[in-house]
Amino acid sequence: xxxxxxxxxxxxxxxxxxxxxxxxxxxxxxxxxxxxxxxxxxxxxxxxxxxxxxxxxxxxxxxxxxxxxxxxxxxxxxxxxxxxxxxxxxxxxxxxxxxxxxxxxxxxxxxxxxxxxxxxxxxxxxxxxxxxxxxxxxxxxxxxxxxxxxxxxxxxxxxxxxxxxxxxxxxxxxxxxxxxxxxxxxxxxxxxxxxxxxxxx
Amino acid sequence: xxxxxxxxxxxxxxxxxxxxxxxxxxxxxxxxxxxxxxxxxxxxxxxxxxxxxxxxxxxxxxxxxxxxxxxxxxxxxxxxxxxxxxxxxxxxxxxxxxxxxxxxxxxxxxxxxxxxxxxxxxxxxxxxxxxxxxxxxxxxxxxxxxxxxxxxxxxxxxxxxxxxxxxxxxxxxxxxxxxxxxxxxxxxxxxxxxxxxxxxxxxxxxxxxxxxxxxxxxxxxxxxxxxxxxxxxxxxxxxxxxxxxxxxxxxxxxxxxxxxxxxxxxxxxxxxxxxxxxxxxxxxxxxx
Numbered sequence: 001x002x003x004x005x006x007x008x009x010x011x012x013x014x015x016x017x018x019x020x021x022x023x024x025x026x027x028x029x030x031x032x033x034x035x036x037x038x039x040x041x042x043x044x045x046x047x048x049x050x051x052x053x054x055x056x057x058x059x060x061x062x063x064x065x066x067x068x069x070x071x072x073x074x075x076x077x078x079x080x081x082x083x084x085x086x087x088x089x090x091x092x093x094x095x096x097x098x099x100x101x102x103x104x105x106x107x108x109x110x111x112x113x114x115x116x117x118x119x120x121x122x123x124x125x126x127x128x129x130x131x132x133x134x135x136x137x138x139x140x141x142x143x144x145x146x147x148x149x150x151x152x153x154x155x156x157x158x159x160x161x162x163x164x165x166x167x168x169x170x171x172x173x174x175x176x177x178x179x180x181x182x183x184x185x186x187x188x189x190x191x192x193x194x195x196x197x198x199x200x201x
Numbered sequence: 202x203x204x205x206x207x208x209x210x211x212x213x214x215x216x217x218x219x220x221x222x223x224x225x226x227x228x229x230x231x232x233x234x235x236x237x238x239x240x241x242x243x244x245x246x247x248x249x250x251x252x253x254x255x256x257x258x259x260x261x262x263x264x265x266x267x268x269x270x271x272x273x274x275x276x277x278x279x280x281x282x283x284x285x286x287x288x289x290x291x292x293x294x295x296x297x298x299x300x301x302x303x304x305x306x307x308x309x310x311x312x313x314x315x316x317x318x319x320x321x322x323x324x325x326x327x328x329x330x331x332x333x334x335x336x337x338x339x340x341x342x343x344x345x346x347x348x349x350x351x352x353x354x355x356x357x358x359x360x361x362x363x364x365x366x367x368x369x370x371x372x373x374x375x376x377x378x379x380x381x382x383x384x385x386x387x388x389x390x391x392x393x394x395x396x397x398x399x400x401x402x403x404x405x406x407x408x409x410x411x412x413x414x415x416x417x418x419x420x421x422x423x424x425x426x427x428x429x430x431x432x433x434x435x436x437x438x439x440x441x442x443x444x445x446x447x448x449x450x451x452x453x454x455x456x457x458x459x460x461x462x463x464x465x466x467x468x469x470x471x472x473x474x475x476x477x478x479x480x481x482x483x484x485x486x487x488x489x
Contacts, residue, residue, distance in 0.1 A: 013373065020377065024384045034391035041384045048376060133372030137276055140376040141236070148268045148383065150261035151247045 005067070005075040010055040010132060014079060017052065018086040021045035025090030029097045036161040037147065039106070042090055043113040043159070044143040046083035050117030051139055052132035053079040059129030073122060073188040083114050105160035105170055112173035112180075113143065113158075119180035122187040219297055223305035227281065231309035231359070236277040240269035241316055248323050260413055262328070266320045266351040267411045270313040271358030272379045278359035279375035282306055282366025299451025303367060307444050310359040317355025321347055336415040336424035337487040345429035346414045353436040354411050360440050361410070364447035386411055393425060397486035403427045404479030410439055423488045428481030435478050438471035 021042045028038030053076050087110040095103065117139045124131030146152045147159065157169045231237060247265045285292060285302075292302070324347060328334065335343040365374055389406040390413060396402045403426035406412055412432060416423045445464045452460050 013371065017373070017377065020381065024381070027384065027388050031388060031391045033394050034387045037387040038384050041380050041387070045377070045380055048373060048380075052373065130372075136373050137236075137280075137376045140380060141239075141273065141276070144268075144380070144383065145243070148272075149243070149247060149265060151250050151265075152243075 002075045002078075005072055006078060008056065008058060009076060009079050010052045010130075011079075013052045013055070013132065014049045014082055017045050017049035018082050021049065021083070022086050022090060025087070026093060029090065029094040029099060032097065032099055035094065035099055035101070036159065039090070039094070039101075040109075040143070040147045040159040043087060043110055044140050044147075046087050046110070047113040047117035047139045047143060048136035049083040049086075050080055050114045051121040051136035053077075053118065054121040054125045055130040055132040056125075057130060069125075070188045073125075073184070077118065080114055080118055083117075084110070087114070100162055102160045102162065105168070108173045108177075109159055109169060112176045115180045115184075116143070116176055119183045119187075122184045126187050216301070220301055220305055223297065223302060224308035227305050228309045228312055231277060231281055232312050234277040234281065236273050236280070237313070240273035240277075240313075244269045244316070244320055248320065248327065251327060260415065260417065262324065263347065263350045264411070264413075266317050266324075267354035267358075270317050270320070271354030271411065272383070273358075274310075274313040274355065275358035275362035275365070276375040276379060278306070278309060278362030279366045280362075281309065282363050283372060286370075300448045300456060303363065303447045303450060306363045306366075307360055307447060310356050310363075313359050314352065314356040317352040320355070321351045324351060333489070334415075334417070334422060336422040337483070337489045338414070338424055338429065342429050342482075345433055349429055349433045349436055350411065350413075353433065353440070357410055357436060357440045357443065360443040360447070364443040367447045367450040382410065385409055386413075397423070397425060400426065400480055404475060407432050407435065407478045408475060410436060418488075421488045423486050424483060425486050426479070426483055428478050431474050431478035431481050434474040435471060438467055438474055441467045442471060 024038055024045060025042030028035040028042060031038070054073070091103065091106060091110065094101065117136065120135035120139050121131045124135045128134070143158055146156050155167075156172060157167055158172065160169050244265055247262065251262045330340050330343050335346070338346060361378070362375060365378060371377075386409050389402075389409060392402050393406045394416070406425070407427050412427070414425055414427065414429060416425070442464065445460050445467060449457065449460050449464070
């Protein structure tokens with residue numbers, strides 16, 4: 001069962017976004033002056049890739065099979081290895097280039113970004129068969145606002161840039177991780193038919 | 202002859218009325234889009250919060266409109282354009298052509314453009330043009346810098362979103378382009394920091410829909426190479442390219458050939474304006 005469920009995923013989109021993230025992150029590793037901006041952009045792309053892992057164009061057929069939503073979500077979660085591996089590759093390249101970043105905090109931010117994208121998709125999947133685009137857009141907007149708008153960065157930071165003013169992003173990401181795990185558990189456990197399908201059943 | 206012209210004139214009037222009705226409808230949809238409403242609210246908040254402290258660097262507040270009205274507006278317009286795709290089998294058989302519907306969608310850019318104009322006025326109120334934070338630029342050039350950073354991205358972003366929505370089917374293309382543009386602007390900024398006096402790097406920095414012209418450091422405000430006026434021309438050419446590329450989708454016959462011809466002319470003008478923008482202005486970075 002795991003094979004067909006995984007094969008049906010939006011792999012071209014996930015791989016494409018992960019590839020774009022590697023390219024952007026690679027530029028961040030190559031140009032350390034831009035790394036504190038390019039690495040968050042890379043992580044946001046990976047979060048969007050994670051949001052696309054649950055897209056199910058064949059939802060009307062798949063949602064009525066005996067494989068429950070929790071099992072399908074667990075299988076699809078394997079696809080998160082692609083954005084996580086891409087992020088790890090970028091961080092490794094940046095470390096090899098001698099970039100001075102707090103790596104544990106950066107790793108936490110990477111995990112938080114990817115899980116946030118996946119959790120947003122899990123929640124949206126209870127309403128629509130292909131939540132990737134909407135969840136990805138929402139996650140990108142949320143993640144990029146503190147990066148692009150300095151006034152917001154005074155309140156909340158999502159990337160551990162060395163020497164930056166403002167609060168540490170670690171508490172934010174620990175909170176996000178906890179909320180995301182709860183959201184995934186609830187949405188995968190309660191998911192029955194999508195709401196639009198219940199009108200016909 | 203009068204009898205021959207009458208039906209054509211009546212058709213043109215009916216076409217204009219249809220376009221106006223469509224444009225009003227799309228504009229209303231855009232103005233109610235949650236992403237656009239969030240962009241407007243955040244811009245107002247950031248401008249209001251910015252006046253409370255002493256501003257030594259305008260590179261924070263002046264990117265706000267470009268990010269929110271330009272970037273978020275692009276995503277909202279992309280969404281708006283793509284939302285009609287599912288209805289295409291029904292909408293496609295109406296007497297209104299696809300280019301006419303695209304033109305109506307392009308008209309929604311008036312809303313963020315107006316918001317951008319208001320933002321510029323608010324910005325000038327909080328940061329008067331005589332402030333030293335604008336660097337060595339003359340007062341008219343400072344206005345050109347601000348128009349290029351606040352007003353034109355607010356217009357161009359949604360237009361780009363419409364063009365993207367007409368040609369790209371991938372539903373995440375809006376946010377991908379937003380992130381790539383943000384990454385590109387940052388990357389060329391880093392190159393500029395490394396080589397502030399290089400003309401090719403200046404051209405590369407301006408090869409974007411948004412560019413910074415100053416940098417605040419401990420020694421003062423550095424004004425970089427490049428002409429803000431020609432950059433404005435380049436940005437407007439990009440807007441025209443976005444509109445023409447959007448209109449090209451579904452255009453047939455004479456209209457198609459006219460759009461392609463216009464696109465060639467605008468592309469050539471854009472290249473010339475970009476080169477002039479990169480080579481004009483200061484010949485080297487000036488710190489005051």
